[in-house]
Amino acid sequence: MTPIRSGLAIAALALLATAPATNTAPATTSAANARATDSPATASQATGVDMQAVLVAAQIDPRRADQSSTPGAAPSVTAVERALQAEGLLPAGFVDGHFGTRTVAAYAAYQRSLGFSGIGASGLPGAQSLRSLGTGRFDVTHVVRPGERTEHGGKQVNTRTKAMLTEAERILGRELVLDQGSYNPGGDPTSAGTHDGGGAVDISVTGMDTAARTDVVRVLREVGFAAWDRTPGQGDWPHHIHAVAISDPDLSSPAQEQTGDYYLGKNGLANHAPDDGPKVEPIRTWEEYQRTN
Structure with a gap:
C-alpha cells in the first residue's frame, strides 16, 4: 500500500494501469535519467548472463547516488548493455556494468520492441526478453520466474510470492492475513502503483503487538522480501505490514524502487529516511534463501 515517490510513482501508475501484461509473456515505463559520466566500457563480453545478478543490479543501481556497480553483477550487466548497444538502444558510453536508469530505459525499449507492455516493459529483465x-x-x-497467478489468503499473488509467504508462515508458526495482494492496478490509490505488478502484498497486523509485528517483518526479510511495518502516521493508510518480493520479474516500477531503497538501507517511502525495520544481513532474494536453507 505504501508509496515511495509522489511524482514518479503517479506517472508510473498511469502507464502501468493501462496494460496488465507480465514480464514473462508479451509486454511501459520509461526511465528518464542522465548519467554524469560517459566513460567507455572496460569489461570483456561474458558468455553467460546471470539473471539473478542482473535483476538485483536493475533494482539497486538506479537508486544509487553514484555510478558504481552491484558487486558480482558487473560482467553480466555489461553483457546485457553490449547487446542493447548492438540493438541501437544504448550509447557506448553507458556500457559500464552499472544498470542505471539509462540502461533501464534501453531495456524497456527492447521489451516494447518484442511486443511487451505495462509491467512487462518496465525495464526489469524477464526470462523471455533476456x-x-x-x-x-x-x-x-540462474533464471528467475514469477510463476503463474494464483491466490494466497483470498488475494491474488504469483506462485513465487505464494511460496515465500508459505515459508514465512512455517517459520513464524502463524497464518499471515493479506489486506492486499498483487496485480491490482488502481485498486488502492494510496499504493502509488506498488501493487500494480507482482510480488507486492500488504499484511494485516490485527492482533499483533509490536514484538509480533517486528518478528513478522524480520522473517519476511529473511525469506527474500523487502518488508516494513507501516503506521498511519507515515501516510494515508491503516496500520499494516508492506512487503515486496525482491527480484520478482513482474514488479511494478514503484515496487522496484522500493526494493532498491531497501538494499541501500532506506525505508522505501517518499522521504527516503533510514530503514526502520529489523536488520537482516545479508539481504537475500528468495533464490538465495533457498540455496542456504
Whole structure:
C-alpha cells in the first residue's frame, strides 16, 4: 500500500494501469535519467548472463547516488548493455556494468520492441526478453520466474510470492492475513502503483503487538522480501505490514524502487529516511534463501 515517490510513482501508475501484461509473456515505463559520466566500457563480453545478478543490479543501481556497480553483477550487466548497444538502444558510453536508469530505459525499449507492455516493459529483465536479447550473444543462467497467478489468503499473488509467504508462515508458526495482494492496478490509490505488478502484498497486523509485528517483518526479510511495518502516521493508510518480493520479474516500477531503497538501507517511502525495520544481513532474494536453507 505504501508509496515511495509522489511524482514518479503517479506517472508510473498511469502507464502501468493501462496494460496488465507480465514480464514473462508479451509486454511501459520509461526511465528518464542522465548519467554524469560517459566513460567507455572496460569489461570483456561474458558468455553467460546471470539473471539473478542482473535483476538485483536493475533494482539497486538506479537508486544509487553514484555510478558504481552491484558487486558480482558487473560482467553480466555489461553483457546485457553490449547487446542493447548492438540493438541501437544504448550509447557506448553507458556500457559500464552499472544498470542505471539509462540502461533501464534501453531495456524497456527492447521489451516494447518484442511486443511487451505495462509491467512487462518496465525495464526489469524477464526470462523471455533476456533470452531473446541474448540470442547469438550470451546464454542466460540462474533464471528467475514469477510463476503463474494464483491466490494466497483470498488475494491474488504469483506462485513465487505464494511460496515465500508459505515459508514465512512455517517459520513464524502463524497464518499471515493479506489486506492486499498483487496485480491490482488502481485498486488502492494510496499504493502509488506498488501493487500494480507482482510480488507486492500488504499484511494485516490485527492482533499483533509490536514484538509480533517486528518478528513478522524480520522473517519476511529473511525469506527474500523487502518488508516494513507501516503506521498511519507515515501516510494515508491503516496500520499494516508492506512487503515486496525482491527480484520478482513482474514488479511494478514503484515496487522496484522500493526494493532498491531497501538494499541501500532506506525505508522505501517518499522521504527516503533510514530503514526502520529489523536488520537482516545479508539481504537475500528468495533464490538465495533457498540455496542456504
